[in-house]
Amino acid sequence: MAKVIALVGSKGGSGKSTAAHLIAHGCGSLARPVPAIVLTTDPEEHPRTDRRRYVVADGRTREGLLAQMRKLLAVDRLLILLDGAAARPDLDKVVAEVADLAVLPFKPAAQDVERAVDNLNRLPQAVALPMDWPALPATAKRVRRYLNAVPEDRRLPPFKHIPRLADLLGDGYGEAAYDLASPARGLALEVLARARIDPDDLTEPR
Numbered sequence: 001m002a003k004v005i006a007l008v009g010s011k012g013g014s015g016k017s018t019a020a021h022l023i024a025h026g027c028g029s030l031a032r033p034v035p036a037i038v039l040t041t042d043p044e045e046h047p048r049t050d051r052r053r054y055v056v057a058d059g060r061t062r063e064g065l066l067a068q069m070r071k072l073l074a075v076d077r078l079l080i081l082l083d084g085a086a087a088r089p090d091l092d093k094v095v096a097e098v099a100d101l102a103v104l105p106f107k108p109a110a111q112d113v114e115r116a117v118d119n120l121n122r123l124p125q126a127v128a129l130p131m132d133w134p135a136l137p138a139t140a141k142r143v144r145r146y147l148n149a150v151p152e153d154r155r156l157p158p159f160k161h162i163p164r165l166a167d168l169l170g171d172g173y174g175e176a177a178y179d180l181a182s183p184a185r186g187l188a189l190e191v192l193a194r195a196r197i198d199p200d201d202l203t204e205p206r
C-alpha cells in the first residue's frame with residue numbers, strides 16, 4: 001500500500017501546496033528517487049501537467065479524489081502528498097487520522113501561529129512545519145517567539161524562506177528544479193523520518 005503525507009491547516013496561504021510540491025520534488029531528487037505524487041484537492045488550484053521529478057494528479061472533485069485515492073493507495077511503492085485546502089476542518093480531521101503523517105505549515109506571524117496552535121490541538125496526529133522562515137540570525141531571533149509557541153515535539157525544523165519559490169508551482173519549475181533539489185531533499189527526508197517511513201521501502205529493490 002502507498003504511504004500518505006497530508007498537508008493540512010485551516011489558514012489560506014500557509015504553504016500547504018508549496019510544501020507538498022517541495023517534498024515530492026525532494027523525493028524525486030534523491031540518489032535513489034522515491035516515486036512521489038502530489039494529489040491536488042483544492043478546487044482553486046490548477047494541477048500542473050509539465051514534466052517534473054514527480055507526478056501531479058487531480059483530486060479536486062469529490063469523485064475525482066475518491067477515484068484517485070482508490071487507485072493510488074493500491075500502488076506498493078509510492079508516496080502520496082495530499083495537498084489540502086484552507087477552511088476544511090472536517091476533512092483535515094479525517095485525513096490526519098488516516099495519513100501516515102499530517103503536516104501543518106505555518107508562517108512566522110502572530111495570527112498564523114495562533115491558528116496553527118489551534119489546529120494542532122484539534123489534530124493530535126499532526127506536526128507543524130514552520131514555513132518561509134527567515135534565515136538571517138537577527139530576523140530569525142525576532143520571530144523566535146513564534147517557534148516557541150509550538151511545543152518542540154509537535155514541530156519539524158523550520159524551512160527557510162527561498163526567494164521566488166513560487167516558481168516551483170508555476171511555469172518556472174524547469175529552471176528552479178536544480179537549485180531547489182537540495183533544500184527539497186532535506187525537507188523530504190525530515191518528513192519521511194518523522195512519519196517513520198524508510199525511503200528504501202518505497203524504491204525499487206536493487
Ligand SMILES: Nc1ncnc2c1ncn2[C@@H]1O[C@H](COP(=O)(O)OP(=O)(O)OP(=O)(O)O)[C@@H](O)[C@H]1O
Nearest residue numbers: 012013014015016017018086132160161162165166
Ligand atoms: N519557504 C518559502 N519561501 C518563499 N515563499 C514561500 C515559502 N513557503 C511558501 N511561500 C509562498 O507563500 C505563498 C503561499 O503558499 P502556498 O500557495 O503553498 O499556500 P497554501 O497553503 O497552499 O495556500 P491555499 O490555502 O490558498 O491553498 C506562495 O506564494 C509561496 O510561494
Ligand SMILES: [Mg+2]
Nearest residue numbers: 016017042084
Ligand atoms: Mg494550496
